[in-house]
Amino acid sequence: MQIIENVSLANYSTMRLGGIARYFVEIQTRDEVRQAVSWAAERNLPTIMIGGGSNIVWQDSGFEGLLMVNRIKDYVDYAESAENHFVTIGAGEVWDTVVARTVAAGLTGIEALSLIPGSAGATPVQNVGAYGQEIAQTLLSVEAYDKTSGRLTNIPAEACGFSYRHSNFQTEYRDRFYITAITLSLTAGNPYPPYYSAVEQYLADHPASGPITPLVIREAVIAIRQAKLPDPTTIANNGSFFANPIVSSDALTDLRATYADMPAWLLEDGRAKIPAAWLLEQAGFKDYHDTATGMATWPSQPLVLVNEHAKSTADLLAFKAKIVASVEQKFGITLAQEPELLP
Ligand SMILES: Cc1cc2nc3c(=O)[nH]c(=O)nc-3n(C[C@H](O)[C@H](O)[C@H](O)COP(=O)(O)OP(=O)(O)OC[C@H]3O[C@@H](n4cnc5c(N)ncnc54)[C@H](O)[C@@H]3O)c2cc1C
16 A cells, blocks of 8 residues: 655546645555555545546535545356356446446346446445336445444445435545445346337447347437537546526426427436436527536536536536526526535
């Protein structure tokens, strides 16, 4: 374990902005989490653990503590029966490589989460989801280093507090648990229809030559995503910058009195989720290039803010404020930022 000093945080966020981390370490084993946390505690320094930096915006003021990047590798498939597989995955595994591996093994459960950037260990943090699947549906437990006890512990999925793009790891578990591995419950065989509407549409346009296997869904999701989203390895972005707002059914009725064509997905609890991308488009932010800040919206998905030549996180936040104010003024809806502003 090698702790180094004064590292640019811009290299640890796919938005490529932010100040300096005073101390930095790459964590390769479970025991190194304990060692790194003890090292920081002895010096009274705060710690943050990250994976791929794809859901993080760093403050320009940087981080006066120890940044730990999780690189713990592990992949064990405990086949309980021919059908039921419990797969334990090191938190530092690249998520899409994990999806590819489970799909190649003929397992269903996470194929719709293909091509989501980042690490396996971060997937429970915001309960990642896409194309009709979310990690909460297959996650059995999280293995984490508990800073309070100084030990590894297993947290069952029921104790993770999962809801739409949310878990306890963003709130009361924050700064206490560092995730070292996750265990998923996957099933051998093919996914059942109906598939998510965009996937159904893709399969109607590109009919599969055989049964709809996890691989067919993975390939469809990859094709849809590649057509719509910028690749963060070449274009600086954090994916969807705003969460889809959820409003009451009364609020939706009021909004539709003015905006009759406002799209919405009805939720089981009676509320409605409104696509934030539609709100941005209506507020004039489709393929928008902001010369003042060097930020833009991605042409095929306005929800993705792209750093074209921003100089600082202050530029990004100024562009965000402009969008939030416009949407608020037009619809009375306050958009919430999805990537986390750290520290
Ligand atoms: C182009 C693009 C598309 C995206 N599409 C989607 C999508 O479809 N659906 C979706 O849900 N998300 C999406 N995202 C967001 C992002 O990919 C996910 O949130 C992903 O899980 C983040 O992984 P990461 O390793 O990069 O996490 P990071 O950005 O490194 O960290 C995110 C948060 O998790 C915490 N964290 C990370 N690892 C650990 C750990 N081991 N222990 C404790 N805390 C940890 C960090 O402290 C931070 O709070 C997209 C992002 C991009 C850039």
